[in-house]
Amino acid sequence: MATEVVSVRVPLRGTGHNLRAIKVVLHREMLRFLNDRTRMASMLVQPVLWLFIMGTGLGTLVQGSIPGVDFRTFMYPGMISMTVIMTAMFSAGSIVWDREFGFLREMLVAPVGRGAIVIGKCLGGAVVATGQGVIILALAGLVGVPYDPVLMLTLLGEMFLAAFTITAFGTTFAARMKNMQSFFGMMQMAIMPMMFLSGAMFPLAGLPSWLHVLTTINPLTYAVDPMRQAVFGHLDVTPEVNAMLNPGVHWFGWQVPVALELGMVALVGAAFLGVAIAQFRRTD
Numbered sequence: 001m002a003t004e005v006v007s008v009r010v011p012l013r014g015t016g017h018n019l020r021a022i023k024v025v026l027h028r029e030m031l032r033f034l035n036d037r038t039r040m041a042s043m044l045v046q047p048v049l050w051l052f053i054m055g056t057g058l059g060t061l062v063q064g065s066i067p068g069v070d071f072r073t074f075m076y077p078g079m080i081s082m083t084v085i086m087t088a089m090f091s092a093g094s095i096v097w098d099r100e101f102g103f104l105r106e107m108l109v110a111p112v113g114r115g116a117i118v119i120g121k122c123l124g125g126a127v128v129a130t131g132q133g134v135i136i137l138a139l140a141g142l143v144g145v146p147y148d149p150v151l152m153l154t155l156l157g158e159m160f161l162a163a164f165t166i167t168a169f170g171t172t173f174a175a176r177m178k179n180m181q182s183f184f185g186m187m188q189m190a191i192m193p194m195m196f197l198s199g200a201m202f203p204l205a206g207l208p209s210w211l212h213v214l215t216t217i218n219p220l221t222y223a224v225d226p227m228r229q230a231v232f233g234h235l236d237v238t239p240e241v242n243a244m245l246n247p248g249v250h251w252f253g254w255q256v257p258v259a260l261e262l263g264m265v266a267l268v269g270a271a272f273l274g275v276a277i278a279q280f281r282r283t284d
Contacts, residue, residue: 018116025117029091029124033131044135046086047079050201051143066241072143073235074245077227078200080136080155081162081220085195087132088163089187091125092170096183114280118171122273125167126160133159146234154230161262162223165269166191172272175279198224205247216249219268222261225249229258 033040051072059071066074137155141147170187177183197211198220207215215221225248232246248255 018113021113021116022120022123025120026124026127029094029121029128032094033091033128040132044083044132047083047136048139050082051075051079051139054201055143066245067238069235069237069241069245070144073145073231074203074228075201076136076140076143076145077155077231078198078224080133080159080227081198081200081224082195083136084129084133084159084163085166085191085220087129088125088166089170089191091128092121092167092174093180093183093187095121095171095174096177096180099178115277118273118277118280121171122164122167122276125170126164129163129167130156130160133163144235145231148234151230151234155227158223158226158230158262161265161269162220165219165223165265165272168269168272168276171276172279175276194218194220197221199228200224203245203247204249205244216251219265221249222256222264225256226258226261 055072055075058075062071134156137152140152145151173186174183177186197214197218199215200220204212204215204221204225228246229248232242237245249261250256
């Protein structure tokens, strides 16, 4: 009796398959985040504490030197950035969980380009982090920031760009990490100094020369400053207070335009995305 051979057809890789893979990975990231209420709450606690407790405490010390401005208003763009960055970092770290539980291997053997998996991951992390940042946007009125539609849309776009870049940055490292402890140790060592040197918690005006250099070469500075420029552009403050709290980023006395800052963040994000894709193509 002849044995019947059943042919198995593996679908060819193509643009359609890759687009569906991006959609599936993005959708999975959103479902994973929405189903983890503890993670949602924990990601909000730290920025809210910094904004309403630390901001109020520091505000009592400097209120005489910044008349008409609540110091929490100054800190608000930085707290948006902190929320987005921390959420994006955790989204990138989920790759390490997927590797430990074997789900990553299942994705890598799928008949889709590995670049599609990375893009879906970065887009998913950016969408999740931006959604988390929307909650901080809802608190704007409590710290003296107006609910202006143009301002809200501007901050939303800038949050998404920052979140995408941080997720791509984290994905680059997560592609080679074997456990969560190593990943988050590396991320804390990299992200926390960058966060503190971005001007999220203190003005960039009047800094010592060494600290000014560090803030200038810090990529996160160019993600935080456009948000602060957008917020202060919708506030009625004196030129002196604006120069103190919102001086912008300067290169040898020249103020860097917001468009160039956003372009630099996008360029860094694209570079890390390319590195992450290359890392995944070498992943076993």
